[in-house]
Amino acid sequence: MSEFTDFEAALSTERFGAYMLSCDNDRSKAMDLYTLNTRVSASLYAPLQALEVTLRNRFHHQLSEAYGEDWYDQHGVITQLFQRQKILSAQVDLAASQKQLTPGRIVASLTFGFWTSCLSFTYDDSLWRRGGLSKAFMAGGEKPNRKSVNRVLTPIRQLRNRIAHHEPILYFDLPKHHRNILMVTHWLMPIAAEWAAAHSTFASTYYRTIAAQMLKPAAREEVRRT
Incomplete structure (x- = not known):
């Protein structure tokens, strides 16, 4: 006892x-x-990792094509205050570590919450349409709209954060979330979804x-x- x-x-x-x-x-x-x-x-680590890494890389690719590789520093592209703070924090941390502020390092330092916020209504025109984020979800042959993607990703982000903070998750509809994680990853890049499914326990x-x-x-x- x-x-x-x-x-x-x-x-x-x-x-x-x-x-x-x-x-x-x-x-x-x-x-x-x-x-x-x-x-x-x-057991959800591999699927969440595949989704998060694929999401940020696909977003970075599309936004780089639309606004340049340093899109995160371009005026009027990222406008939400908390996202601007995340970018600044990443740059400060890299500088403090005496690392070059390359786009790849900055992108890798940004949180899942940063990326899912790019799907908010605020960015319906600037990021989803003109920024090409809609194209990021078409690799699997689907053409989901911004609202449907955001609706699926929001609870996944909440689940991911609870896992990251070692909190209880058993009351979630976990089979549904597991399916949705693989589904969205498939929209982004089918091969990543296949890897996640193969290594998910x-x-x-x-x-x-x-x-x-x-x-x-x-x-x-x-x-x-x-």
């Missing part, structure tokens, strides 16, 4: 409390659920343990707050 108490302290009472609530305060079961959440999170991890049924509905709001 002491080892569970020690581990609970390491996680924080609030965070581990969500698992305890789901398991009727059974610490052993809560630990199993926490471990399962970790394994399922890890999600199905074997998730369905073998029936993770979707292990988190009680009563615990979901508690989980969302942790």
Whole structure:
């Protein structure tokens, strides 16, 4: 029992409390659920990596064709304040590391949230149409519109951020998100989606343990707050 108490302290009472609530305060079961959440999170790494890397590279390619390789520094291209701050932060960090401020390094330093924000209504004309981002999603033969892409990517970004911050994800409709991750990656570049599907361990991890049924509905709001 002491080892569970020690581990609970390491996680924080609030965070581990969500698992305890789901398991009727059974610490052993809560630990199993926490471990399962970790394994399922890890199983989504390859698909999320394929999507994020492919998305940023496809966007960079299209925006470079439209506005030049340093499109992120061109006046009027990226206008949202938080995105401007992300660009500046990347440049400052690279300069502090005495690295050359090349487009490739700057692009690689920008967050998934930066890239998905390029699909907001603000950029419907400047990035989606004139910037060519609509073309980025046609490699798989589809022609999705900006709203539909944004609608799918927003919850994927939220899921990705929860995984990155080691938060509970079992209450998500994970099979749906896994399918959507592969689907959007296919829109961007089919070969990347094939790689992600080949190296994804999600199905074997998730369905073998029936993770979707292990988190009680009563615990979901508690989980969302942790």
